[in-house]
Amino acid sequence: MAIQVRQLIEDVLAAVQRSGAFPDRDMRALSDREEINTIILEMLTNLKHLQDEAPWLGSAASSQVALLPDGAPNLSNEALDLAASDGLECAAEADISPMAPTIERKFDVTVPQFEIEADSGSVPTSTSLTQAEIAVASKTPTPSGARSSAAISAPAPAPTAAVPVIAGTVTKVKALSPATSNAKAVGNAAASSFAPPPPPVRPSTTPMRMSSRPSVSFTLPNAKAGQPYRASIKPLSGGTALKFRQLRLPAGLALSLDESTGEVFGTATIDGEQRVDFQWSADAQIWHSGECSFFVNPDPRSLWRNIPPPTDGPFFKKDTDGRTLAGKGLRISVGSRRGRSHEHDGKFRDDDFFVDHDGASAWSLMIVCDGAGGSKFSRRGSKIACDSVGGHLMSVLRSETGQRMNAALARWNEDPDAARTIGVEFHGLFHEAAKLAVLNIEAEAASVQATAKDFSTTLLAAAVRRSEGEMFVATFWMGDGAIGVYGPKGKIRLMGTPDSGEFAGQTRFLDRAAVTDVNFSKRLRVGRYNDAAAVLLMTDGVSDPYFETDHGLADGERWDGLWERLSPELVGDEPHERLVKWLDFFTPGHHDDRTIAVLW
Amino acid sequence: MTTRRLPVYLLLDTSGSMRGEPIQSVNAGMHALLSALRQDPVALESVHLCVITFDTQAREVLPLTPLSDVALGEITVPEAGATFMGAALELLIARVDRDVRRSTPTAKGDWRPLLVLMTDGSPSDLQAFKDAAAEVASRNFGSIIACAAGPKAKSEHLSLLTDKVATLDTMDAAAFGSFFKWVSVSVAVGSSSVGVAGQISLPPPPAEVNFVH
Numbered sequence: 001m002a003i004q005v006r007q008l009i010e011d012v013l014a015a016v017q018r019s020g021a022f023p024d025r026d027m028r029a030l031s032d033r034e035e036i037n038t039i040i041l042e043m044l045t046n047l048k049h050l051q052d053e054a055p056w057l058g059s060a061a062s063s064q065v066a067l068l069p070d071g072a073p074n075l076s077n078e079a080l081d082l083a084a085s086d087g088l089e090c091a092a093e094a095d096i097s098p099m100a101p102t103i104e105r106k107f108d109v110t111v112p113q114f115e116i117e118a119d120s121g122s123v124p125t126s127t128s129l130t131q132a133e134i135a136v137a138s139k140t141p142t143p144s145g146a147r148s149s150a151a152i153s154a155p156a157p158a159p160t161a162a163v164p165v166i167a168g169t170v171t172k173v174k175a176l177s178p179a180t181s182n183a184k185a186v187g188n189a190a191a192s193s194f195a196p197p198p199p200p201v202r203p204s205t206t207p208m209r210m211s212s213r214p215s216v217s218f219t220l221p222n223a224k225a226g227q228p229y230r231a232s233i234k235p236l237s238g239g240t241a242l243k244f245r246q247l248r249l250p251a252g253l254a255l256s257l258d259e260s261t262g263e264v265f266g267t268a269t270i271d272g273e274q275r276v277d278f279q280w281s282a283d284a285q286i287w288h289s290g291e292c293s294f295f296v297n298p299d300p301r302s303l304w305r306n307i308p309p310p311t312d313g314p315f316f317k318k319d320t321d322g323r324t325l326a327g328k329g330l331r332i333s334v335g336s337r338r339g340r341s342h343e344h345d346g347k348f349r350d351d352d353f354f355v356d357h358d359g360a361s362a363w364s365l366m367i368v369c370d371g372a373g374g375s376k377f378s379r380r381g382s383k384i385a386c387d388s389v390g391g392h393l394m395s396v397l398r399s400e401t402g403q404r405m406n407a408a409l410a411r412w413n414e415d416p417d418a419a420r421t422i423g424v425e426f427h428g429l430f431h432e433a434a435k436l437a438v439l440n441i442e443a444e445a446a447s448v449q450a451t452a453k454d455f456s457t458t459l460l461a462a463a464v465r466r467s468e469g470e471m472f473v474a475t476f477w478m479g480d481g482a483i484g485v486y487g488p489k490g491k492i493r494l495m496g497t498p499d500s501g502e503f504a505g506q507t508r509f510l511d512r513a514a515v516t517d518v519n520f521s522k523r524l525r526v527g528r529y530n531d532a533a534a535v536l537l538m539t540d541g542v543s544d545p546y547f548e549t550d551h552g553l554a555d556g557e558r559w560d561g562l563w564e565r566l567s568p569e570l571v572g573d574e575p576h577e578r579l580v581k582w583l584d585f586f587t588p589g590h591h592d593d594r595t596i597a598v599l600w
Numbered sequence: 601m602t603t604r605r606l607p608v609y610l611l612l613d614t615s616g617s618m619r620g621e622p623i624q625s626v627n628a629g630m631h632a633l634l635s636a637l638r639q640d641p642v643a644l645e646s647v648h649l650c651v652i653t654f655d656t657q658a659r660e661v662l663p664l665t666p667l668s669d670v671a672l673g674e675i676t677v678p679e680a681g682a683t684f685m686g687a688a689l690e691l692l693i694a695r696v697d698r699d700v701r702r703s704t705p706t707a708k709g710d711w712r713p714l715l716v717l718m719t720d721g722s723p724s725d726l727q728a729f730k731d732a733a734a735e736v737a738s739r740n741f742g743s744i745i746a747c748a749a750g751p752k753a754k755s756e757h758l759s760l761l762t763d764k765v766a767t768l769d770t771m772d773a774a775a776f777g778s779f780f781k782w783v784s785v786s787v788a789v790g791s792s793s794v795g796v797a798g799q800i801s802l803p804p805p806p807a808e809v810n811f812v813h
Contacts, residue, residue: 222669273635295638297668303641341642500703544708551705589603589645 005041006031012040218292220276223268226299229255230265233278233292245287247278253296271298301586307346309338314448315380317348322576325364327357330466332364333570334597335579339541341591350457351539351593352382354390361406363397364464365390366597370481370539372456372509377448381441381455385510388437389430389461389476396429397463409465409472412528423526426463426474430524434459434476434515442512456509460537462495464599473535474526478514480507480540482553486563487533490556495525497550498540507540534563534600541594545587570600606646607664607700607713608787609692612675613720614653615683617752622720622771623677629780630672636784637667643788644668646711650695654688655681664699683721685757686728693735712742716783717761719747720771722754733760745786747779 009031017027030036217236223229233244247257247264253274255266264276277291309319319338324331338349350371357364369385371378396402405425411418441455458479465472475483477496485493499508508514546562547553569578583594612626630651637643649670651662655678662672696713703709715736723729736744744762748755750771758765766782768775 219671222671224668293671295668295671297638297644300641300644303639303644344641548708549703549706591642 008044009037009040012044216280216288216290218280218290220264220292220294222295222297223255224297224299225268225271225302228265228267230263232261232263233280233290242280242282243284244290245279245281247276249276250274268296271296300588304340304344306343309342309346309348313348315348315377315383317352317379317383319343319349320580321349321353322580323353323355324574324576325355325357327359327364328362328467330357330364330599331570331575332357332366332597332599333575333579334366334368334595335576335583336368336595337580337583337593339591339593340586342593344591348379349593350379350382351541351595352379352386352457353595353597354386355597356390356394358394358398358402361397361402362465362467363394363402364466364599365393365397365461366464366535366537366599367459367461368481368537368539368595368597369460370458370479370541370593370595372458375454375456377445377450377454378456380444381457384440384444384455385437385457385459388440389433389459392433392436393429393461393463401425401429406465409528412472419526419528422472422474423524426526427521427524430461430474430476431515431520433461434478434510434520437510438512438515441510452511456511458499458507458539459510460539462535462537462599464535466599470528470530471532471535472526472528473532475524477523477525478508478510480543481538482540482543482547483535483537484553484559485527485529485532485535486559488531489560491531492554492556492559493527493529493532494553495527496523498543498553500550534598536562536596536598538596539592539594541590541592542583542596544592545585545590566596566598567600570598603645604708604711605648605666605701606643606711606787607648607650607696609696609713609715610649610651611685611688611692611715611717612651612653613683613685613718613749614655614675614677614681615719615721616655616677616680617720617750618771619677621773622749622776623675625771625773625776626718626780627675628773629776630675632777633780633784633787634667634670634672636781637787640788647787650699651675652688652691652695654684654691656684658684658687658691660691660695664695682724683719684725684728685717685719685723686725686730686732688717689729689732689736689761693732693739696739712740714787715741715744715762717744717746717758718749718779719758720750720753722752722757726757729757730760736761743786745783749775749779 010028013027013031013036016022218233219236220233221231223231233242235242242262243259244257244262245259247255249255250270252270253276254269255264255276257264257278268274273293273295275291275293277289279287280290281287309316320336322333322335324333326332332355334353334355336349336351336353342349350373352369352371354367355365367386367390369382371380371382375381397405405422408415408418408421408425437459438452441457442452445452445455458481459476460479460481460483461476462483463474471485473485473495475495477483478499480498480500482498483495485495514520543553547555547558552558566582569575569582572578579596579598583596610630614623618626637647644667647667648664649662649667650660650664651672652658652660653675661675662670692715700713701707701709744764746755746758746762746765747768748758748765749768751769753767755765755767766779768779
């Protein structure tokens, strides 16, 4: 060992002796022990700034020791410097450093007790001493600029290769500190036991260089449990191509090291914060210990709970519901299902529906409603809106008005006025129905000392009369979701545009303002088609995953895609039960309640 | 298909008075926040975090990053710093304008972003703070939570920003721990309430956090 190093170590031990912390031991004799040398050199390497007054480190002059053994790794000072702006590194590269207390301490000579365990055959994962010490030391910036706070990991080997520190005996040092901090990093046990007071760090004009003892932090990108992973271990400061070997991982993590590329690969099987250690080298000659942390994210699908809503809650609503009806030459089926998000939170389904068919007049009616997420009684609002509009429309369609409209429909081709008559009639009808719904909601709100806003809901409605190959459709659209007349293949007639705002999720609801809006009529459409295959109404729990945007809604091919998925379910006696099952499909980011009504 | 993002902006005071146990507690709180959010399936899919610290400067220490990719280093406090909260808000506004996506006909935009601001003092750049606070109000955040930590924090400035001002009586691990836990629940609620018009109602704050109305 170089003479200067020896001197340094002896200085340290002399200071410890002088401190009186170990009155019964001859500290200088410890300089013969490999492990002690290692520890001391590690400490010194990682303290970048030395207090001149620190008697236990000798004078500033003696601290200018550059240890240059053979085969020193060729890391630049920048690499060692962990140059970074204040505070954190950029997310992708930042090392999850163990939490070290930033407790400001006055310099005092008391050296903490060290408990030294010889632990043969294990590579030091991290000596908490080294880690935390560095972190604390580097926290106080020099006037020239703040040093990086990233913890320097890796106890480095002794300068001479003759001392097989890495491969063989390695010492774990556990500093027993009287004042362990409460603030432990979650899942980061190493940091919890620490903290010998470092000398208060002051800018030193002659920082000690130990190029043989590189202190490098490493990063690995986060992984996802159950998904293939392949990523390189990289030094935090970037750059240098390094070689890696002997990766050690927590049991069960199921990842391996590709030594030729330095990549960690595999499919992580356990989630949580993981620490791995390994050996690294710049030249495949001299190897150092290294380690780094990364996070394995759990598979989101595994995190979904299914909690029933409160059975004693007001306005109870079933998690699923559906109905199937038949008319002459047509069937109607509707399914409604509580979304994954509400299942997870134990909340009610907020969607609702209304479907009916009158054989005598051949009129069908389909309505779907979506109660607003943030409104506490919106599940009740959606039900009231569906029932109010549905009830009113059906009673009118069954009556003389309905017959009048049928007559007008029959004259559609000959009489240009017929279309207009029907349009005006439906305008009046839907307006009355909407007003009724709003009044009923307001009354209900008052009866429970709530506001109408607490019952906010969307409403999409379609009155359909299908006979002899002709299909007449009159629709009303308030809110998001979609109403479409589909068919033949590739063709969609969208019966309006969804209400949306600048940000995702904003929409309009059926309220007083909506029914008194001068542009109310814009929400109505009528049409007559002889090539339509089906009429579909859905809440945004279905339209969002399938269409995503207004643009997507207008895309016939996307409707083809939906129909391909949907039509196989429209079979048997109870297609609504199949629909309810179908509505359980998993699409990341889309966990809303889902309702779909189909006439085909 | 891309999932809609929920941008969450955290503005953290790193002025000189935060040195020691306070910032240590904040770091622990942040880690706890990350751990908690990572256990929430909705948060994992949608939350994107951005962390800005402020002392004599405002710094974006974590750019808007998906929750699953966040590797949070340690937030530190420079030797002696004032509290340039106005600069922090200005940086926030610049980042929001740059990063948050609006809906277009062809692409769904982000959910309304959430903002959490924590300070233990008052803005050294008061005028800048007042101007910026007014600007922030027009950026349509889904929810803004401000936290006045410790005895020297002044909550009246924070009331310019939001009516949800929480105060912590102490700046120890327990207080910050509770606060960050509440933030994580609020973010989770926020991510599941994303479709809501108007202000999202937050879960009730824990005992250590007092609301100023």
